[in-house]
Amino acid sequence: MKSRYSITLVLLLSMLSLGMSTGHADKRDKKHEHNVVREALQRGEVLPLTKILAIANQQVPGDVIEVELEDENKGLVYEIKILTSTGRVREVKIDARTGKVLSIEDD
Structure with a gap:
């Protein structure tokens, strides 16, 4: 029973970490997009x-x-x-x- 609980906990934690890493990737993508736009404006493009x-x-x-x-x-x-x-x-x-x-x- 204890091992089944451990496996469930490990799966849950891994799913949470995947979700969190995806969220961080989205924020990085948005920040990168903002930088690209800002730089294009500064260059007059x-x-x-x-x-x-x-x-x-x-x-x-x-x-x-x-x-x-x-x-x-x-x-x-x-x-x-x-x-x-x-x-x-x-x-x-x-x-x-x-x-x-x-x-x-x-x-």
Whole structure:
């Protein structure tokens, strides 16, 4: 009976340690992603958010409710969610380097 308890405890502890290491890896990945974005901004490879928001508002007037800067296969892309005056939420994707509007869709 004691050995069965030990095996269960060992399995439980190993699962917990795996979960904790995954959590730390996620935090490291996010920190790395933030560093990549910050460095790109400092090098002038990414347009500042104020310019991106102006481009987005020209395409879809309304209130900005969310902004994300994603590292996608084609490079860094701003994803801006805008609440329009009619109550629709639209997502505008903009190339962070060039300011080119990549897509506009309902969210």
